[in-house]
Amino acid sequence: MRFNFSFLILISLLTISCEKEGPGGKGATPKSEEEKTFYAVGAMFGKRLKDLRLGKGEVEMVVSGLKDGIFDRDLKVDTNAYSSKVQEVFRKRLSAKSDEEKKKGVTFLEKFLKEKGAKKTSSGLAYKIVAPGKGNSPKPTDTVEVHYTGKLIDGTVFDSSRERGKTVSFPLNRVIKGWTEGLQLIKPGGRIELVIPSDLGYGDHGAAPKIPGGATLVFDVELLGIQPPKAKSSKKKSPKKSLNKKPAPKKK
Secondary structure, eight states, rough: OOOOHHHHHHHHHHHHHHHSTTTTTOOOOOOOOOHHHHHHHHHHHHHHHGGGGGOOOHHHHHHHHHHHHHHTTTOSHHHHHHHHHHHHHHHHHHHHHHHHHHHHHHHHHHHTTSSSTEOOOSSSSSSEEEEEOOSOOOOEEEEEEEEEEEEESSSSSSHHHHTTTOEEEEEGSSSSSHHHHHHGGSSOOEEEEEEEOOGGGTTTTTTTTTTTTOOOEEEEEEEEEEEEOOOOOOOOOOOOTTTTTOOOOOOO
């Protein structure tokens, strides 16, 4: 899900402002459910804002502008004139962060390929089959049941069905490209390690707040079962009665 820049900036800056001078002082702990809800909103977007790598002076300017806007003070700049500049800054800084993540990912993937049994496909997906499984491999149109753990290259777990204690099922062609390709390399009962470059994952935008733009992802996946696509209903329709057909004569 994507949000426009103006909304992202507003929510993110509210987080900074409240942390700096909000009620209760810096680091105030939310108590009521409503406070916790708005704290969660701020935390989610605040994590996204950190990729801009704002300096101390930049943070101060951001907070100053936020206050002037909230309290309806005279603004020091024409905000309409700077809307395109704001988007340009976002693009450049997030792109720079994404490029850094990609470089780290390349180094990680090259190291992974030196491990015994590790291979790479023509698309750039790196993998290692831990157990091949038995039977037929899934097709993109099949629904698969899996257990998995997803990590960033620094080892941070961002998602895990194993930790939740519940398997997951989904159509194989409805997920990131690295999964669609990788799961076709094993069979039911198989297990595979995947190293997925960003262009086969979540791309330059990432999946905030847990997956940064340009991130290479590491998955440990078990293929537990395959469900073929459901056949479309083929009920026979009863033939329509002819409007011109005359009723049969009654017997005398």
